[in-house]
Amino acid sequence: MSISLKRARAIFVKDYKEFTRNYAVSIMLIFPIILALLFRSVDPSVPGIFAVVLNLSFVILSCFTQACLIAEEKERNTLRSLMMTPATTMDVLFGKSSLVFVMSAVVLGIVTYILGYEPTSIWAFVAVIILSIILYTAVGTICGLFSKTVLEASLTILPVIFIFTGAPWGTLLVDDFPIFKVLEYLPSTQLVYFLEVRNTGFTMGDLFPPLLITLAWTVVLTIVSVVLYQRRLKDE
Amino acid sequence: MQFQPMYDNGELFLPKIELNMTSNQSIGIITDLKRKQLLMNQLVNYSEYYLFRAGQGEYMRLTVEELITFLIKVTERNERVALLMDYFALKEERKVKIKDLSSSKRMYVTLLRVFFAHQPTLVLEEPYFYLEEQDRRHFKRILDDLSKEKQILILTSNLEDAIISCDAIYRLNESGFHPLDIRDSEEDKQEVQKQDEANITLQKISTKRNDKVILFNPPEIDFIESIEGSILVHVGGGNYDCALTLTELEQRLLNFGFFRCHRSYIVNLQKVREIITWTKNSYSLRLNTGQDAVVPLSRSKLHELKALLNI
Structure with missing residues (x-):
């Protein structure tokens, strides 16, 4: 499976122009920033605020925009037409994902700056953010593949919002519902754990488990999304 | 190009069709919606056919020029955008977004995707249906140029659309698959017999x-x-x-x-x-x-x- 950077770049530029002119979707970019501005006035020492904003931003930015990009191409049959050009699956996915990645990274950078979060280990923090963006982009790809129109995409995203951003809250109910223990292994909960590791007296050992679990999610979901993408397009 | 026979309720719906496609010749098949779909569906899995379906959409928010640039880049061709815009006669619409074009022009721009196809055979469904006279002429010119290197098959339900740019036309309906004689042969001379001058008797x-x-x-x-x-x-x-x-x-x-x-x-x-x-x-x-x-x-x-x- 080869990637042609030239073709991927063409898709990147095309999607960038399409996306920035589609105000209904691109307005979502400001949403995490507004959220961050709102929460800034809250006592910054409250743990978990940053994690909540991040988790929401991932779903809104990476997941939703990627789902919209793919669903819109499907809606207009341009994806099918694109498959008949020399552009391969990887070109298309790479071009689109890199656009979503860049946008997410920039907005999350701004959010982190506004909230004034100081990571315990800058490298581990960057790594976990990058992995999460890729992971949620893959989820977005899957959502996009299962929806035929942009409207459907915004609906299929709802369960994702519910499960992923709700998971950290669900873990609070573990005592009543032991089944909720599963939620601890969701990447969003792991992100909360990761961010809760405090500056004072942390060891690398505390940071590694969340990082590894997130990595596992990323790898699995990326593979699933690529395989599904090829399958779904053949079916149609 | 070959199509397998298809049966509907035990009746032959689509006969077995074999088309001898040569380049520099475009073939038109006049048939109905259902048969068009069946024919297209038989070609989907072959990489040598570029299928243009009637429902093809376009990136609405790009300008015409941005779209052509994208198509050039994604197909890795070496053409210059400005030259192609001239060739497509789209100079005036250069900066117009696709969604702001008239519906005929939008369809014309969408049809240009076939120009960038690398497949040796192009299959088009109802290419002229939504086009106005002027855009038809432009697209016919482009198809004529394309047919020098590629084989073109046009599926339509309208004889007029097929006449525009097809060299051979077939009709496919419940009575089978038959060629229509539309060739324009000049040397064809019929013996004109002498007309009965006073022939005003009832002629049924x-x-x-x-x-x-x-x-x-x-x-x-x-x-x-x-x-x-x-x-x-x-x-x-x-x-x-x-x-x-x-x-x-x-x-x-x-x-x-x-x-x-x-x-x-x-x-x-x-x-x-x-x-x-x-x-x-x-x-x-x-x-x-x-x-x-x-x-x-x-x-x-x-x-x-x-x-x-x-x-």
Whole structure:
């Protein structure tokens, strides 16, 4: 499976122009920033605020925009037409994902700056953010593949919002519902754990488990999304 | 190009079709919606066909120029955008977003995707359907240039659309797959027999359909065509078999204002609404019957027709 950077770049530029002119979707970019501005006035020492904003931003930015990009191409049959050009699956996915990645990274950078979060280990923090963006982009790809129109995409995203951003809250109910223990292994909960590791007296050992679990999610979901993408397009 | 036979409720719906495609020749198949879909679906899994479906959409928020640039880049061609915009005659719409174009222009821009196809065979569904006259001409020019290197198959339900740019036309319907004779051969000369001058006796044209003999008054007839040697009389959208030859019919109908406009066609001039000029060498006649019928007109017959109509 080869990637042609030239073709991927063409898709990147095309999607960038399409996306920035589609105000209904691109307005979502400001949403995490507004959220961050709102929460800034809250006592910054409250743990978990940053994690909540991040988790929401991932779903809104990476997941939703990627789902919209793919669903819109499907809606207009341009994806099918694109498959008949020399552009391969990887070109298309790479071009689109890199656009979503860049946008997410920039907005999350701004959010982190506004909230004034100081990571315990800058490298581990960057790594976990990058992995999460890729992971949620893959989820977005899957959502996009299962929806035929942009409207459907915004609906299929709802369960994702519910499960992923709700998971950290669900873990609070573990005592009543032991089944909720599963939620601890969701990447969003792991992100909360990761961010809760405090500056004072942390060891690398505390940071590694969340990082590894997130990595596992990323790898699995990326593979699933690529395989599904090829399958779904053949079916149609 | 080969199509497998398909059955619907035990009846042959799509016969086995073998097309000998050569480059520099485009083929048109006139058929209905369902058969069009079936034909397209048989080609989906082959990488040598570029399929352009009627429902193809476009990136609405790009400008025309951005779209062409994208298509050039994604297909890794080495053309210059400015030159292509000239070639496509889209200079004025350069900065217009696709969604702001007129629907005909938008369809035309969408159709340009076939220009960038790398596959050796292009299959187009209803390419001319939504196009206005001017865009039709532009697209016909582009298709003609493309057909120098590629094989082109056009699926349409409209004879007129097929006539625009096809060299060979077939009709596919419940009675099977038959070639239509639209070739424009000039050396084709029929022996014109001497006309019976005082022939004003009642002339009914007898036709057959489902073993019934049906008689038509000549003014009722829209046009008569010859398909693979059998004569079909078209009346009000339906067609009826006739045992006479075209030459015989021509003689009998001459006094009723009929005209042999083509080797295989006789048309009722009273029903002709429009003479359509596609290029210098291809013409057709549009009739003002209930259905939008179009009949080819030979170049050699054009002068005769003009003289007849005093134009």
